[in-house]
Amino acid sequence: MKQNNWILIVDDDADLALLVADFLEMNGYQTKIEHNGAKAVECIINEQPMLVILDVMLPDMDGLSICRAVRHGHPGLSGCYNGPILMLTALNNDIDEVAGLETGADDYLAKPVRSRVLLARVRALLRRKPEPLVEEKFTKLPSKNDDVIAFDGLDIDKKYQRVQQHGEDVELTTAEFELLWLLASRAGEICDRDFISDYFGDLGYESSHRTIDLRISRIRRKLGDDPSHASRIKTIHGKGYLFVGD
Incomplete structure (x- = not known):
């Protein structure tokens, strides 16, 4: 499956989509625009853009349904999309944000979109860049490498944004990886939610x-860390989260 070096903007507002595209291209990114939700699903899965900017409110197929379809597969199309998805919405409330993240979005931005904030989000999401020349799994990692954290079978590689547990790849979104890295880099310390918010x-x-x-819950699930008796990422009630090392 191909992977292309351009950003797909999915929005039925033609003027806004063009403004976003022009702004991103001024900052060195290639873009394509799609106004139709069903066509967007086909484009995302078949063409594999490096990032998708996806409006929630679309007339034919809403953004949440598009996100769910490309993450989990869609009838008639082969494969799915694991790249970063940034959702845009005019509805600025926590419930909508959670709904977007639960369908597989990496991040969420409310309209009206501020150009500098959008650019910062795009750059942050694109920090997760796969290394196509490295095919082998990394089972032994040098402990002196500041870009690598290793704990009892869990290996976290900052440079390549890769996570393995007992030799098996763990697929995390960009935001999930950043949160896991933050907690793991401060193993044994309690990180409160305000600190984590400032970091992000x-x-x-x-x-x-x-x-x-929500992101903690998703990381735990992917690591097989039972939230009722979490052994890797513990909830310290009234304080925050604690990553347990070896």
Whole structure:
């Protein structure tokens, strides 16, 4: 399956889509625009853009349905999309943000879109860049490498944005990886939600306490860490989260 070096903008507002495209191209990115939701699903899965900017409110197929379809597969199309998805919406509330993240979006931005914030989000999401020449799994990682954290079978590689657990790849979104890296790099310390929000703010995100909790839940599930008796990422009630090392 091909992977292309351009950003797909999915929005039925032709003027806004063109403004976003022009702004991104002024900052060195190639773009394509799609106004139709069903066609967007086909384009995302078949063409594999490096990032998708997806409006929630579309007339034919809403953004949440598009996100769900490209993440989990769509009838008549082979494969799915694992690249970053940034959702845009005119509805600025926590419930909509959580809904977007639950369908597989990496980040969420409310309209009206501020160009500099959008650019910061795009850059943060694109920090997760696969290394096409490295095919082998990394089972032994040098402990002196500042870009690598290794704990009892869990290997986190910052440079390549890769995670393995007991030799098996763990697929995380960009935001999930950044959160796991933050907690793991401070193993044994309690990180409260305000601290985590500030960290994501520096990356161009706006993260509420609810979205942090949701991302923690998704990371735990992918790591097989039972939330009822979490052994890797513990909830310290009234304080925050604690990553447990070896």
